[in-house]
Amino acid sequence: MPAITATAPGKIILFGEHAVVYGRPAIAVPVTQVQAKVIITFEPTAAPGAVRLVSADTGLDCHLNDLPADHPLAMAVTLTAARLGIPRFPALRLMINSTIPIAAGLGSGAAVTAAMVRALSAAVGHTLNNEQISQIAFQVDQKYHGTPSGIDNNVIAYAQPIYFVRGQPLQPLRAGQPFTIVIGNTGVASPTGAVVGDVRRRWQAEPDHYELLFNQIGEIAAQARVAIETGAIPALGNLMTRNHALLQSLDVSSAALDRLVETALASDASGAKLCGGGRGGNMIALVSPETAQDVSAALLGAGAVSTITTTVR
Numbered sequence: 404m405p406a407i408t409a410t411a412p413g414k415i416i417l418f419g420e421h422a423v424v425y426g427r428p429a430i431a432v433p434v435t436q437v438q439a440k441v442i443i444t445f446e447p448t449a450a451p452g453a454v455r456l457v458s459a460d461t462g463l464d465c466h467l468n469d470l471p472a473d474h475p476l477a478m479a480v481t482l483t484a485a486r487l488g489i490p491r492f493p494a495l496r497l498m499i500n501s502t503i504p505i506a507a508g509l510g511s512g513a514a515v516t517a518a519m520v521r522a523l524s525a526a527v528g529h530t531l532n533n534e535q536i537s538q539i540a541f542q543v544d545q546k547y548h549g550t551p552s553g554i555d556n557n558v559i560a561y562a563q564p565i566y567f568v569r570g571q572p573l574q575p576l577r578a579g580q581p582f583t584i585v586i587g588n589t590g591v592a593s594p595t596g597a598v599v600g601d602v603r604r605r606w607q608a609e610p611d612h613y614e615l616l617f618n619q620i621g622e623i624a625a626q627a628r629v630a631i632e633t634g635a636i637p638a639l640g641n642l643m644t645r646n647h648a649l650l651q652s653l654d655v656s657s658a659a660l661d662r663l664v665e666t667a668l669a670s671d672a673s674g675a676k677l678c679g680g681g682r683g684g685n686m687i688a689l690v691s692p693e694t695a696q697d698v699s700a701a702l703l704g705a706g707a708v709s710t711i712t713t714t715v716r
């Protein structure tokens with residue numbers, strides 16, 4: 404049988420991270436320049452159910468049975484089998500290759516799960532829809548970062564820009580005018596779960612103060628939605644920079660993120676902010692196609708380990 408390949412993109416949160424965990428709206432878009440890719444080959448001589456998992460990026464090479472049941476890769480396999488209503492998969496080798504940096508706010512975990520679910524279901528002749536794929540990625544995410552809002556799994560499974568409110572059906576978003584974003588990577592790994600947990604403790608200690616900050620972030624996301632849909636791109640830059648200031652107030656920024664945001668603003672970006680969980684990972688800057696290269700060079704000069712330029716449509 405021929406090999407099966409499935410992919411899922413990375414993502415960035417344009418507006419509303421953290422506040423989205425508390426029911427405020429947020430905006431996320433896929434980043435197709437980076438992706439998780441899963442290739443399945445069949446091993447007809449091995450016993451049914453023998454699933455070998457290989458990930459060149461993390462150095463993993465083992466059988467499903469060797470992993471703890473709550474390992475994210477094991478969960479992706481068992482939850483997919485349960486969703487399909489099958490007791491086991493045929494003997495196969497599942498190879499994961501991802502160009503999405505890990506623990507960097509670009510959705511690598513959800514993308515690996517989504518690509519695995521797509522490939523595994525195709526391997527037994529089924530197609531799960533985006534909603535079903537999103538749900539499995541959410542369940543895996545829940546295990547690993549406690550109280551995920553659901554924005555990552557949705558934007559990655561549907562692979563389109565979304566306006567997202569926790570617990571509500573996702574709302575696809577269409578940009579009235581395409582716009583360009585440069586993503587700058589601090590190179591500092593920062594697991595989202597730890598930062599989300601920290602924000603929760605602060606919110607519990609000072610609920611009124613934090614609710615106010617979440618409201619302000621939510622209002623910015625709502626305004627940004629209108630700006631994106633109507634193609635009012637110049638307004639977006641200011642909203643991004645204001646969102647960053649509020650994320651600083653939540654204490655989820657870092658010296659490295661602030662330096663890259665300031666560098667972007669001092670070069671030609673019209674707005675910039677950290678994106679995702681924060682304390683490390685990536686930041687984003689709103690640029691024009693003409694200024695993208697200069698801003699990217701400035702970020703690399705200020706310590707970014709890599710940059711990605713992407714267009715939102």
Ligand code: PMV
Pocket residue numbers: 416419420421422423424507508509510550551552553554555595599678679680681
């Ligand atoms: O670090 P990321 O890109 O996975 O983003 C997490 C976004 C948060 O709002 C901080 C958490 C969530 O579940 O929405």
